[in-house]
Amino acid sequence: MDKDILITMQEDLERALQRPALERRWAMLLDLRKCVGCHACTIGCVSENKLPPKLYYRPVFEYEQGKYPKPTRTYLPRPCMQCDKPPCVTACPVKGPDGATWKETKGIGTGIVPVNYARCIGCGKCVPACPYQARTMDDGGFHTAGTPELQKYETLPSFEYGKKWPRSGKNQPIGNARKCHFCIHRLANGMLPMCITTCIGRAGYFGDESDSKSLIAQVKKANKIQILKAGKGTAPRVYYVANETLEVLYGK
Secondary structure: OOOOHHHHHHHHHHHHOOOOHHHOOEEEEEOOOOOOOOOHHHHHHHHHHOOOOOOOOOOEEEEEEOOOOOOEEEEEEOOOOOOOOOHHHHHOOOOOOOOOEOOOOOOOOOOOOOEOOOOOOOOOOHHHHOOOOOOEEOOOOOOOOOOOOOOHHHOOOEOHHHOOEOOOOOOOOOOOEEOOOOOHHHHOOOOOOHHHHHOOOOOEEEEEOOOOOOHHHHHHHHOOEEOOOHHHOOOOOEEEEOOHHHHHHHOO
16 A cells, blocks of 8 residues: 555655755645645644634635636645745835844744744735735634624634734734745644645645655656746745646746
């Protein structure tokens, strides 16, 4: 019986965490041929990060092309691209060594673009700057607002970036920009991102692409790979197995 690719990626992850941070290159690869549009990754991410209404780090978009009797449908998971040249960072007015958002160069999150909720001023300038619509402002809403009782699980703290963020009053991240961060808090505990582990079709690959033995590196090498909006020059770290629909919708 073949080994589940999640086990292989878990082994890859454990090996990557033994390497110096600057020698790792976290990346994600999505094979849309396997995506069935179940949205399990979206819901898993919402649950993991205790996201409020209308805020998704891992949305899945659906596109239909062609006409009867040969229409085609493509499902497109679209997390933050963790760009090496992130325009959202350029747009943020809170700069400097203790800025609100940056391209991480040390530790577990090297290569990831995080948000410092304590430094974010809630101006929202980073949101339209992202060509992938990967950032959203947290308006402080609750899923059970307007019901007889606000459910306790909604106010429990989330653990993004390895910290506790109680969701009550005006505490951060309410009023801040929020985004996918490859589940950096899970990586720090030797766990794969939640979206990868919840995918029923095993359409997602994650790991250190600089490790030639890693599954993501091998899958990337064996297939024609595509990035979204290559013309923007953002150098994303999320790749896709080449797809004609992506070329039409996101080729520029």
